[in-house]
Amino acid sequence: MSRARRPVPSAPAAGAPAAPPRLGGRHTLAVTGIALVAAAAASMAGNDYHLRVLFMVTVHLMCALGMNVLVGYAGQKSLGQAGLFAAGAYTAALLTARHGWSPWLALLAAGVVAGLCGALIALASLRAKGPYLAMVTLAFGTMIEKLVSEWDELFGGAAGIFGIGPLAFGGRPLTHLQWVWFGIALCALTHLLLHNLLQGRIGRALLSLQADEIAAGSVGIGVYRSKVLAFVIAAVTCGIAGAMVAQQNQYINSDFISFNLSIFILLLVLFGGAGSTLGPLLGALLLTLVDAFLAQWPSAQHFVYGALLLFALYLMPQGMAGILARFRPRRPRRPQTVAPTDMPAGMPAPRCGDAGPLLTVSRVCKAYGGVQPAQDLSLELRHGHIYALIGPNGAGKSTMLNMLTGVVTPDKGTITFCGQAIAGAQGHAICALGIGRTFQNLRLFGALSVLDNVMTGRHSRMTNGFCASLLGLPGARRQEQTARARALAILQFVGLAAQAGLPAGSLPYGLQRRVELARAIAGEPALLLLDEPAAGLNPQETVELGKLLVKVRALGITLLMVEHHMDLVMSISDHVIVLDYGVKIAEGRPHDIQRNPRVIEAYLGTEEESAA
Template identity: 70%
Template sequence: MKHGRHPLAVLLAAAALIGITSLFGNDYYLRIVFMMCVYYLCAAGMNVLVGYAGQKSLGQAGLFAAGAYAVALLTTRTEMNPWLALVAAAAISGVCGVLIALPSLRVKGPYLAMVTLAFGIVVEKLVGEWTDVFGGAQGIYGIKALTWNGQPLTSEQWVWLGIALCAVTHLLLRNLVQGRFGRALLSLQADEIASASVGVRVYRAKVIAFVVAAVTCGIAGALVAQQNQYINSDFITFHLSIFILLLVLFGGAGSMYGPLVGTVILTVVDAALARWPSAQHFLYGFLLLFALYVMPGGVVGLFSKWFRRSGDAPEAPGAATGSTRIGPGGSGELLVVQGVTKNFGGVKPAQDVSFRLQRGHIHALIGPNGAGKSTMINMLTGLIDPTEGSIRFLDQEVSGRAVHSICCMGMGRTFQNLRLFTDLSVLDNVMLGRHSRMTNGFFASLVSLPSARKQEAATRARALQLLELVGLLHLAHQPAGSLPYGLQRRVELARALATEPQLLLLDEPAAGLNPQETTELGQLLIRIGKCGVTILMVEHHMDLVMSVSDHVIVLDYGIKIAEGRPAEVQANPRVVEAYLGVDEPEALLTEPEGQPC
C-alpha cells in the first residue's frame, strides 16, 4: 500500500497539470510548458549522471542532437512510423552515451568534463558543416510529427504527451535511484575504491549513468524535432549543454525534485529574457557560479531543512531477528599465498612471501611499520597485482582479477584509513555491502518489479541484523560521517560483513581506538569468528593480536620472518629483533676480528 502512494500522487499531479493546460488556449504559453517538459527530461537524466554518480558532463547538447537528427533522418529518408522513430532515436542516443562513457574508464573530474565537452563540440561542428547529411544551418525540413488517430498532435496534445513522459521518467528514475543501483551510483561519487571493494562494478555503473542521461536527453531532442518538424544546427550549441547542467545544479543535484524546480524556474526566466540573448548568457553564467559556490545544494537543498523529518525512529531489534550466520565455517585451507613478490621500482614491499590461512581461524599479519602488511592486503583483494607468485582463494587464482570480482568470490575487507560513504546513512552503507549479493538487474529495478522489492526488503533486514551484531542498530539512520571515529570503524566492519565474506581482511581495525574500544573490538571479532567467518587482520596492538589470534604471520621489510601460534611468535628471537632491534654494543662484540667497525 505504501509502495503505491507515490505513483498515485504523481498520476494525480500529472492529471491536474493536463487539466490546467487544457484551459490555456494560448499557443505561446503551451509552448513554454512543452519546453519545460523537454528540459525536465534532459535534467532528470543529467541528475542521475551528475547528482548521483558524480560524473561531470558538458556534452549533453551532442546527445540532444543525436536524438533530434536521428528522428529527422529516419522520418525524412525512410517510411518509418514517427512513434517508432522516437523509440529508435532514444536507442541511438543510448549508444552515443556508451561512447561518451568509455573515456570515464581512464579519466575523471575536470578531465572527464573536458572529454564530454569535446564530444559536444565535435557534434556541433558535424551537424553544422556536414550539409549533405545534416543540412547545416539550413537544416532538415519535413520531419514527420507524432500522430493520433491519423492526425498530427495539436499544441495541447504535445503538452499532454510531454507531461506524461515526464511523469513516467520521474517514476522510473525514482525506482532506480532509491534502490540497489542508486546506492551504487552514490558510492561512485564518494569513493570508487571503497565502492569496488563492496562488489560494485564501477565502470558498468558509470556506463549506466551515462546511458540514462543520454536516453532522456535524446528523447527530448527528438520531441523538439518532431514538434517543430524542423531541426538545424542553431539548436545544437554549447549554451544548451550549460543550460542543462544549470537546471540540475540550480535546482539541486542529487535530489529527485531538484531538476523539476530548476526546470520550472529557469524555463520561465529563459522565456522572459528571450529578447536579450546576451543577458541570458550572462545570467546563466552567474547562476552557475552562484549555484556552485553559494548554494551547492541548489534551491531544494536550501529549503530541504524546513521539510526534513525530525529523524527516523530507531529500528526495533525485532526487525533484525534471525540467524547471524555469515560464512560457511568448516575446516581446511581457504587461502594459499605462494612466492608472492611485489616490486615498485627498486622498492620491494613483498619478497617471496608464502603462507596459508585455515578456515575458522583468526589470523594476524604483523610487523614493524613499512613491513609490507597493507601491500599484502591490497594484493589479496585485487587493488594491487603481484609482480610474481600465486594467490589462490577457494582453489581459484585471484591474481589479476578485478576488485569487485574478488569481493563476489567471498573476500571482504576494511581499510587502514576509513573509506566510508560519509554522506550516506549507516544503514545505506551496510546495504551497499550487499550489492553483489542482490540479483535484481537494471530493468527489474527500473520498473520496480516485485522481485526487486523483495530483494530490497531482504537486504534491509540483513543490514539491520549486522548492525545489531556490531551494536549500531540504534544509529541506523544517522549519517555515517557524523559518528565518532570508533563507531565509524564499526560501520565499516558491518559493511564488510554485509558482503557475506568467507574471508574477512581487516587493515588495522584498532587504529585510533582507545583501550576500552580496543577490548570491545576483540570481543566483537571473536563473535564474528563464531559466525563462520575466517579473519586475517593487520594490527599493531599486540595485546589485541595475542588475545584473539589463533595464528600469527610476521613480516619485516617484505620478508616473512616467522609464523605460528601467538606464544611461539612472541618468543621468536627474529621477531623480537624486528620490533626492538639489536643492542649495538652486543652487535659490535660479535664482529669478527680485523673487520672495521
C-alpha cells in the first residue's frame, strides 16, 4: 500500500522571522545619487574633449554591463562583441541616413538587431566550450569586420556612412554635454534593470551554470536557454552602445570595428571585476582613461591591452572590485533562523494518482562499445516507498539514475513517469515533472551560499519570468520571498539553518551532502534519486542520514537510493533491486534479498571462482 502524504504548512510556522527588508529601494537611491553626481561633474568639464572622454565612459559602461552578465554570471567568454557593436552601429546608421527613421526608434532597433545577432551566435556556438567557444565568437567578429569593410554598396566600405541622424530633443540635436547626461541616465537605468534580474531566480540560474551545468539541469534550469539569454543581454547592450557612437559622431566606418574592440570589451569586465556590482563601472572608468592616454601611441594599444588582460586573468582574478573589497569592513553575519518545524514548507500534492505505478522502466538497454551497463532492464516504483538499487561496482546503478534524469539517453526501451515518457528528455524538463536527484560525487554550487543553493533548487517551482524579474514587479518579489522562506524551512528540516549564510563549499563534507539533499527536496519531487548518499560519511553520520531519509519518505516522497552501505540499505529500505553487469538478478524485501543465492554469488563469487 502507498503511504499517505503528511500535510505540511504552506509557510513557516508562526514566530519565524519575516523576510529581510528589501534592499532594492536603497540600491536605487544609491545609483541615482551616483548618476546625479556624475552628471554634475560632467557639467564642470573644461572642453569638448573631456566631454568626449566622459561620453566614451558611458559607452564602454553599457558594453560592460551586458558583458558582465555573460562573463561574470554565466561564465561564457566571448571575443565577438565588436561584431555586435557593429550590428547596432550600422543598424542606426542605415535606418536614419538611408531610410529616414526617427533616431530614437533607430536606437531601439539597434538593440533589437544586435540581440537577434547575439541569439544567432549563441545558437551556433554554445555547443562548444572554453577556448573553442571563444574561437567561434572571434570568427563572428572577424566576419562582421570584413563584411562592413568590403560591402561598399550597403555599408559604404572603408568610407563608411555619413549623415547619420543624431538623437534630438525639442527639434535640436543633443549637445556634447547632453550626450553625456543621456549616457549616464541610460547606464543607470540599465544597471538597475539588470540588478533586478540578477539578484533573483535568473541570476542564481546563471551562476549555477558557471559552477556545474549538469547540476543546474538537475534542479530544473534550462542550461542552453539560460546561456542564450546571457548572450542576448550582452548583445543588446553592445548594440545600443554602438548606435550611441554612430549617432553621436553622425558617421561610422569599419575603423570603429576591430578585434582590438572585442579584447577591450572583455577586458572592461575582467579588469573591473567579473560578477561584481562595481566591476563594470571601475573597468569602464579606468580603461577609458587609459585608452584616451594611449591614443597618442596607437601601436602600443594592442600590447598594453594584452598585458592588462593577462594581468587581470592571472594576478587579479577578482579585478579591481575584488581588491577594493579586501579593504571594506566586514559586517558580522546575521544567523538565519526559523521556528522549529518537522517539515519543509509547501510540499506539493502527488503529481499522479496513487493507484498506478510512479515510475516504469521497460526493457531499457544502454551500451558503451562492448560494455553494457543496462541489458533489457525493467523495474517499477510505486508511491511512498524507499527503494534501494544495489549491486557490485560496474553493475550499472549510476547509469540507471543518469538515464532517469536525462544525463544519459538509453539506446532502446521506455521510461515512463506518471504516465509520461521521459526517455531522452532534457534534465530540466524531467525535474519539472517531479524527479529530483543527488550525485555520487558532490555537485554543489560551492561559491553560492547554502541558502542560495537551496533556493536554486526551487527554480522549476518559481514562475516569475524574464520580464517580471527585469522590472522587479511585485509578483516577482513575492515569489522570491516565498522561495526564501521555504528554503529556510527546508534547511531547518535537514539541520542546516545555522549554516544558511555560509558558502556551501566551505562546509565539512558531511554537511555538504545534506545541502545537496536539501537542494533536491526544494524542487518538490515526487521521486527523489540518491546516488550513494552515504559515500564518505562516517558511521555516525550514516545513521543520522538514515533517520533523515525516513523523515523525507514521511513527506510522501518516493526514494530510489543507490548505496553500498548495506547496513543503511537493510535498515531503511522497503524494497531492494539488485543489478549485476546491467542485468536485474533479484528484487524483493530486504530480508529476502539477504538470503538470495544469486545476490550472494554476485557479491561473494562462487566456490570455483574463489579457488581459482
